[in-house]
Amino acid sequence: MVNADSSLADNSIVVEGLVRDFKTLRAVDGIDLHVDGGEIYGFLGPNGAGKSTTVLMLTTLLPPSSGTARVAGFDVVHDGPKVRASIGAALQEAALDPLLTGRDHLRLQATLQGIPRGDRSTRTSELLERVGLSDAADRKVKGYSGGMKRRLDLALALVHRPRIIFLDEPTTGLDIQSRMALWTEVARLAKEDGVTIFLTTQYLEEADVLADRVGIIDQGKIVAEGTPAELKDEIGRPSVHATPLRAEETQRVTKVLARFGDPVPGAVRDIAVRLRDGTSGLADVVRALDNEGLIVANLELQQPTLDDVFLAKTGRSLEGAGGEEEPDSVSPPRKGRRR
Template sequence: MLNSIETKSLSKSFGDVTAVDDISFAVKSGEIFGFLGPNGAGKSTTMMILTTLLKPTSGHAFVSGYDVVTQAKQVRQNIGYVQQETTVDEYLTGRENLLLQARLNHISKDQINKRIDEVLDLIELSDKQNDSVVTYSGGMRKRLDIAGGLLHHPKVLFLDEPTVGLDIQTRRKIWEYIKKIHIEFEMSIFLTTHYMEEADQLCDRIGIIDYGKIQVIDTPQNMKSAMGNEVITLSIQNSNSHGSFVSELNKIETINKINEDNGKLILFASKVTEAIPKIFKISSNLDIKINSISLKQPTLDDVFISYTGHEIRDDDSVFNRKREHAKMKRLRA
């Protein structure tokens, strides 16, 4: 099969909130595909539709070739789903948790112990398997959760924000486990994240999702190179000529795109050595003072800003997002 996930004009509304808004995309067989987007973007809702836990309001979705609405049972047999919040029972041991999970997944009795040993080995928890989970660190709990999702050898693994709330060292370790599992099980992985670095490190392709809509789908590399070769960040003094400054900058041929964020101008340029003298010339002509200028290679953060017009922020409150969401809807209407 060519595609392990396919959606066609998939939408989901909760009252007047359109959480998922006419999404069409495909995840190729064997691929690690990620949804990158801020809180409230519609990532978990999409995942819950694909894992048959929510019904779409309209549109279609197929996982492993099965329709998530009319063939939900077949879909469930082919997938593993690791939720954002850990679901392990603290008062059981690691192994007991997996035993419970194996029974829930109807793994045959003669296979259970073999499968548990296999996943414990894979995520390197064998020597802690008989300790109760209450003694586990956050990272170990997450690994145990992931192990539980692998017991029945799913063809497609769903990971909803697999490293949220973990410190950076632990997150890096979890990334290594995810890469290892992906190779070992030869499966497709669909994950969601609001960490740029995570998407960059893990995904073959990324879909940037914001306000329930996919803004772009591409490889991390293509996204970054599509932005031009380098990013120039300019901080300038307030001035009445701000508008003319930006429109003059836009005329510089090697500047491909200009964004404004938090009072800073972010320029994506292909030949910075040619662009910079021109920038200074324009600023002096318009009598605009440049407070600072910095240069760097584009990151996925820059890509995100360029497609959505704002930064991904960790502390985005749901309240603010909802207000913005309502505003966007009015603007679109």
């Protein structure tokens, strides 16, 4: 059993030139990564970008076509058993048996990982309590909600106290409360237990809130990497978003805003431009709209987001690239985006 307590343990992930081909498709195209121990690394990208394929290779579920990857100091190809003993993973599709109870799953996981018989029951109860499933522990999983299955999946990933945890889109399909609860637990794992977290997500807020560093992947290649703040600073300038009060004035508002910057995508009725002069340009925008006698229902200054970073690097919006709608937006608890 691997324990996170060992300060000498290697909790890093080091990837060099990792490639995975599927017949004619190159899903992962020579990526390099370095994730330090205790870090939360957000791996952001649209559907089909190569996030899950990367996770499958790093968790030894899929052999790479070429390149190398070391997880917890072990090579994923040659030291598979040691890698698996060091990591926990909650994959995109929670692989649960509908005919087993939550407690059965934890017991199975503990047995597979070689936890001594006497400790299994204690560890199982502790984790059920931690993810809030104590009351449902003896119910078959086929009766669990999506959120309960995700929480059980997270508990299963923690059974053997792994040094590194892979979470592949852990909050997809969850309601707001469940997402927030999972975020809190993930942050606690990294902060208090020193566990390295490799988190893939399509949700910008998730990466923004949780990740110490973010890697953005598109079409199998990493197109940007850094802390969320560094990446947004690369974009630098904020954007202004105006919603005309009257639809017939949309063209005129667009012309006025075009004087102050280049257009960027916005909400359905919004007209948005990236301000050439930064925040100080906002006053000029207000004056120009007023001089033209245009009334707007809403005028908003937005700081750059990770979607802006994605747009700048790929020419496409991350939110639209995956072909799926973003679920209800959750306001980040620690960082404001708008002002």
